[in-house]
Amino acid sequence: MAEITKAVKDKAEEKAAKLADPIAASIDPATQQMIARAQQMGIDTVFDRAVQMKPCNIGIQGICCKNCAMGPCRLPLTKSISEGEDTRKGLCGATANTIAARNFARMVAAGAAAHSDHGRCVAEVFMSAARKESDAYKIKDTTKLLSVAAALGVATTVEVDGAVKDRNIDEIALEVGEIALNEWGKAEGELVYLKRAPQPLYEKWTKAGVKPRNIDREIVEIMHRTHMGVDQDYKNIVKQCTRASLADGWGGSMLATDLQDILFGTPYPLQAEANLGVMKQDHVNIIVHGHEPVLSEMIVAMAQRKEIIEYAKSKGAKGIQLGGICCTANEIFQRHGVPQAGTYLQQELAIITGACDAMVVDIQCVFQNLANVAKCFHTKLITTHPIAKMEQDNVVHIEFDEHHALEDAEKIVRLAIDNFQNRKGEVMIPQYKATAIGGFGVESIEYHLGGTFRGTYYTLNDNIINGRIRGIAGVVGCNNARTRHNEAHIAVVKELIKNDVIVLTTGCNGIACAMEGLLTPESAAVYCGPGLKEVCETVGIPPVLHMGSCVDNSRILLAATEVVKAGGLGKDICDLPAAGSAPEWMSEKAISIGQYFVSSGVYTVFGLHLPTSGAPVFHNYLSKELEKLYGGKWDLEADPIKHAHLMIAHIDKKRKELGIDKARDRVLMDMADRQKLEA
Numbered sequence: 001m002a003e004i005t006k007a008v009k010d011k012a013e014e015k016a017a018k019l020a021d022p023i024a025a026s027i028d029p030a031t032q033q034m035i036a037r038a039q040q041m042g043i044d045t046v047f048d049r050a051v052q053m054k055p056c057n058i059g060i061q062g063i064c065c066k067n068c069a070m071g072p073c074r075l076p077l078t079k080s081i082s083e084g085e086d087t088r089k090g091l092c093g094a095t096a097n098t099i100a101a102r103n104f105a106r107m108v109a110a111g112a113a114a115h116s117d118h119g120r121c122v123a124e125v126f127m128s129a130a131r132k133e134s135d136a137y138k139i140k141d142t143t144k145l146l147s148v149a150a151a152l153g154v155a156t157t158v159e160v161d162g163a164v165k166d167r168n169i170d171e172i173a174l175e176v177g178e179i180a181l182n183e184w185g186k187a188e189g190e191l192v193y194l195k196r197a198p199q200p201l202y203e204k205w206t207k208a209g210v211k212p213r214n215i216d217r218e219i220v221e222i223m224h225r226t227h228m229g230v231d232q233d234y235k236n237i238v239k240q241c242t243r244a245s246l247a248d249g250w251g252g253s254m255l256a257t258d259l260q261d262i263l264f265g266t267p268y269p270l271q272a273e274a275n276l277g278v279m280k281q282d283h284v285n286i287i288v289h290g291h292e293p294v295l296s297e298m299i300v301a302m303a304q305r306k307e308i309i310e311y312a313k314s315k316g317a318k319g320i321q322l323g324g325i326c327c328t329a330n331e332i333f334q335r336h337g338v339p340q341a342g343t344y345l346q347q348e349l350a351i352i353t354g355a356c357d358a359m360v361v362d363i364q365c366v367f368q369n370l371a372n373v374a375k376c377f378h379t380k381l382i383t384t385h386p387i388a389k390m391e392q393d394n395v396v397h398i399e400f401d402e403h404h405a406l407e408d409a410e411k412i413v414r415l416a417i418d419n420f421q422n423r424k425g426e427v428m429i430p431q432y433k434a435t436a437i438g439g440f441g442v443e444s445i446e447y448h449l450g451g452t453f454r455g456t457y458y459t460l461n462d463n464i465i466n467g468r469i470r471g472i473a474g475v476v477g478c479n480n481a482r483t484r485h486n487e488a489h490i491a492v493v494k495e496l497i498k499n500d501v502i503v504l505t506t507g508c509n510g511i512a513c514a515m516e517g518l519l520t521p522e523s524a525a526v527y528c529g530p531g532l533k534e535v536c537e538t539v540g541i542p543p544v545l546h547m548g549s550c551v552d553n554s555r556i557l558l559a560a561t562e563v564v565k566a567g568g569l570g571k572d573i574c575d576l577p578a579a580g581s582a583p584e585w586m587s588e589k590a591i592s593i594g595q596y597f598v599s600s601g602v603y604t605v606f607g608l609h610l611p612t613s614g615a616p617v618f619h620n621y622l623s624k625e626l627e628k629l630y631g632g633k634w635d636l637e638a639d640p641i642k643h644a645h646l647m648i649a650h651i652d653k654k655r656k657e658l659g660i661d662k663a664r665d666r667v668l669m670d671m672a673d674r675q676k677l678e679a
């Protein structure tokens with residue numbers, strides 16, 4: 001009997017040991033609460049699966065090749081190899097450098113493809129709007145249209161009888177759409193937007209021979225070059241990584257951002273709330289998850305219609321509560337103030353509340369396990385994109401098409417409303433949420449930090465030069481279940497603002513900062529160093545500026561370009577006291593973003609690990625040699641405080657090179673120091 005009891009106990013302990021510790025899994029109390037609830041209900045989440053399945057030690061280092069059927073060839077890195085001559089090779093003779101570079105390149109290709117295909121979809125919808133084929137989509141922001149037209153070389157005026165007149169907006173929109181769509185597959189030339197970069201950077205790209213010819217071609221060429229037996233020089237492979245990543249950052253992503261702004265409005269600061277606590281027990285809760293605002297914009301519009309709200313009330317709900325997960329959250333937050341329900345790692349947890357009447361997904365970052373979790377509740381899981389379906393039979397597919405977008409959105413919202421009465425079991429919505437201000441595009445930063453007078457980035461530059469602001473950091477990217485949810489995101493950002501570095505954020509870092517209350521002007525008094533605090537309080541901005549979704553990293557490139565243009569901080573992006581970071585990255589898109597940041601002159605630090613460590617020579621090339629070509633380089637640091645200080649050290653180095661390090665020495669005074677002076 002005693003033995004049976006012990007066996008049962010051992011089994012129970014073994015099972016418990018395979019579950020995640022909610023406190024160790026996340027710093028966020030709402031997340032901890034929902035992980036514990038899932039475990040009590042016997043539903044596994046990504047947090048448990050991360051405990052149960054360890055990553056492959058060879059794959060994680062980037063040194064497993066499966067590019068042909070003679071492999072997979074695995075080239076483990078041992079201590080003796082790293083110290084001596086590296087003779088490792090696959091069956092074909094591919095070296096560790098070749099294998100790691102090929103794997104890295106394929107990540108860039110997948111990431112650039114994901115962002116750029118998103119952009120292509122937006123461009124197609126834009127064309128329908130320009131051709132007036134769609135009732136749902138219209139040219140909303142004509143000011144942005146005119147500025148994008150100028151960047152694409154589309155004339156905005158016309159000469160009639162010797163007089164210059166404004167050109168018809170519809171004609172401009174059509175030409176913008178045609179030129180934009182052409183960027184994906186034009187036969188000759190180079191991407192038009194490359195010329196938006198500072199001239200010295202453009203010249204570096206020209207000299208290095210990395211200017212993208214068209215978006216699709218560079219992605220295809222990576223797949224060709226990394227096929228068995230093609231490019232076997234890691235430096236040459238990295239060259240193509242640069243070209244494809246630039247096609248993402250200065251191509252597909254930038255076009256996605258611009259065309260989205262024209263269709264749905266350029267973001268300006270607005271207020272919302274963030275975290276799972278935004279869901280409401282007595283409302284129909286619809287969670288929109290994925291990336292393309294083409295879908296979510298229609299859901300937002302439909303959920304606000306009077307007859308739809310009345311329909312929800314007729315089913316016993318008090319109204320409709322929308323919430324976003326992942327970059328869809330960022331898109332509808334920055335343009336409509338729709339609350340952000342959570343980050344990438346909270347997607348299953350939104351369903352675990354028992355209050356999610358529908359989760360509507362499109363593309364990228366969507367867990368297939370959502371279908372298994374939804375099965376345990378009443379939640380309707382709705383896929384909407386022709387390229388992103390799920391095999392499970394409880395998933396409903398309602399294909400979204402720009403030609404009948406409003407009808408599709410209505411079908412989806414009514415399905416969610418009809419499902420409200422099907423809730424079963426106890427609803428448990430964690431009572432945690434924070435206020436957040438978002439909507440800081442290139443244009444609104446110019447307004448807030450440049451002022452109405454000058455309308456440029458001059459005031460921002462002035463504050464950097466006088467040292468109140470030490471530098472600029474772009475902190476972006478995903479969560480990763482291999483590390484404590486949001487811990488590194490928040491630690492890195494807090495350490496930066498404590499040291500007077502203003503933070504520009506996108507993606508899931510933006511949501512993490514929103515959940516932590518860092519996207520409010522009031523947070524400056526609590527977390528910032530004296531210089532940044534003073535600027536934030538004077539101008540009324542948060543120390544962390546939310547700039548949107550993953551494709552909106554292109555806004556960071558353009559903001560950096562504006563800082564260069566405003567003068568006094570060098571001639572190129574690499575001259576700026578600025579650095580980039582992705583503390584909890586996980587997606588292939590992050591690698592593409594990292595590569596285009598680096599190739600645009602940004603010192604870029606990733607957290608966790610990089611799939612390069614098994615090939616030290618290749619890793620060294622990325623983290624040292626690339627700087628000679630473009631002024632930016634990769635770095636890796638898992639410890640968030642050290643990570644932030646690597647960025648700060650780089651910022652200080654740039655300040656010194658610019659000769660503005662002394663200015664900062666003078667302003668580094670806290671209130672007590674000042675009071676002493678005043679006395």
Ligand code: SF4
Nearest residue numbers: 065068071073090092
């Ligand atoms: Fe192995 Fe070479 Fe085939 Fe890769 S391409 S799996 S290294 S034989």
Ligand code: MSK
Nearest residue numbers: 327365477478507508
């Ligand atoms: S959603 S790519 S987890 S940031 Fe863009 Fe978040 Fe990363 Fe997806």
